[in-house]
Amino acid sequence: MVKDKKQKKKRPPEPYWNKMVSVYFEFCRSRFNDDEPSFDGSAPRDMKSILIYLRTRAEAKNIEWTEEIAATRFKSFLEYAFTNRWLAENWLLSNINRQKDTIVFNSSKQQSHGQ
Numbered sequence: 001m002v003k004d005k006k007q008k009k010k011r012p013p014e015p016y017w018n019k020m021v022s023v024y025f026e027f028c029r030s031r032f033n034d035d036e037p038s039f040d041g042s043a044p045r046d047m048k049s050i051l052i053y054l055r056t057r058a059e060a061k062n063i064e065w066t067e068e069i070a071a072t073r074f075k076s077f078l079e080y081a082f083t084n085r086w087l088a089e090n091w092l093l094s095n096i097n098r099q100k101d102t103i104v105f106n107s108s109k110q111q112s113h114g115q
Contacts, residue, residue: 014048014051014052014055015055015065015067015070016067016070016071017048017051019067019070019071020047020051020070020071020074021039021047023071023074023075023078024037024039024047024074024078024093025037025039027075027078027079027082028091031082031088031091032091037091037093042093042094043092043093043094046092046093046094046096046097047093047097049097049100050074050077050093050096050097050100051070051074053100054070054073054074054077055070057104058073076107077100077103077104077107078096080103080104080106080107081096081099081103083106084099084102084103084106087099087103
């Protein structure tokens with residue numbers, strides 16, 4: 001083993017990953033006539049980025065990131081994302097990931113106005 005080569009540090013897996021993948025697939029099947037997403041290319045990385053974002057926001061509010069809370073918050077996030085017409089018509093995790101702030105801000109705005 002050569003010591004000069006930097007070893008790539010493996011990041012810990014995102015908590016409840018398999019459950020979150022199931023939530024995403026179930027959501028897609030329910031909205032797209034039982035069709036499933038391909039979940040290849042950058043999709044897993046984009047989903048992980050979304051989950052880290054949601055977990056970080058929850059933890060900042062002292063909300064414990066349990067499997068139940070993670071699933072509920074991720075599903076709600078997807079539901080709010082789907083209310084955006086453009087995202088609903090271009091339903092890719094890469095698009096959703098790029099718009100995650102907008103999705104959260106709009107959902108907060110709707111909740112604060114009682115809609």
